[in-house]
Amino acid sequence: MDKPKSPAVEAFWREFRRAREVPEQPYDACRMGDSSQFGDALLRLILTGPKRATACLLRDIEPCGEMMARVGAHVVVLDGKDRPRAIWRTRTVDVKPLNKIDDAFAWDEGEGERTREDWLAMHIRYFSRRAKAEGFAFDDSML
Numbered sequence: 001m002d003k004p005k006s007p008a009v010e011a012f013w014r015e016f017r018r019a020r021e022v023p024e025q026p027y028d029a030c031r032m033g034d035s036s037q038f039g040d041a042l043l044r045l046i047l048t049g050p051k052r053a054t055a056c057l058l059r060d061i062e063p064c065g066e067m068m069a070r071v072g073a074h075v076v077v078l079d080g081k082d083r084p085r086a087i088w089r090t091r092t093v094d095v096k097p098l099n100k101i102d103d104a105f106a107w108d109e110g111e112g113e114r115t116r117e118d119w120l121a122m123h124i125r126y127f128s129r130r131a132k133a134e135g136f137a138f139d140d141s142m143l
Contacts, residue, residue: 003029009076012084022074028067029076029084034130036080042111043079046086050110057127058095058143059136069093098123099140 003009009029016022032042032054045051061068069075069090077086094105099120106119124140131138 003031003078003082005029005076006082009078009084013074013076013087016074016076016087025074027074027076027087028069029078031078031080031082034126038080039078040080043077043085045110046077046088050114051108052110053105053108055098055101055105055109055123057098095143097141097143098127 005013013027017024031039032046033039042051060066071090071093073090075088075090076084077088079085101116101119101123103116106116107114109119112118112122120140127138127142
């Protein structure tokens with residue numbers, strides 16, 4: 001979920017750019033998951049290495065005010081209290097139905113058993129929970 005860029009996020013980004021000699025450019029800031037606890041759990045997977053990919057519903061992108069990920073762009077990843085903790089750089093962007101995710105992507109997402117079957121079951125539960133809370137129709141063929 002994209003978040004506003006707080007002064008702490010801006011400072012984190014400036015220090016990253018200075019240390020890595022990254023030129024000024026747009027970037028996003030986001031917290032993973034739909035709760036602070038879930039966000040912290042997913043951040044731990046990023047920081048320890050297994051989580052190298054993420055997924056969202058296309059319906060959540062530009063119509064809801066978020067920007068589509070761009071190859072080469074940076075994202076400041078926030079913890080459950082919206083404090084900056086990491087920066088990732090997008091390497092690929094694919095848009096496909098949820099039920100067409102493959103084994104390699106499930107492994108790179110780094111969650112659960114890291115299998116396609118487990119990934120799909122977890123994401124169907126997550127997106128179904130969001131659909132119920134937000135009042136939209138969900139099925140596993142959504143992009």
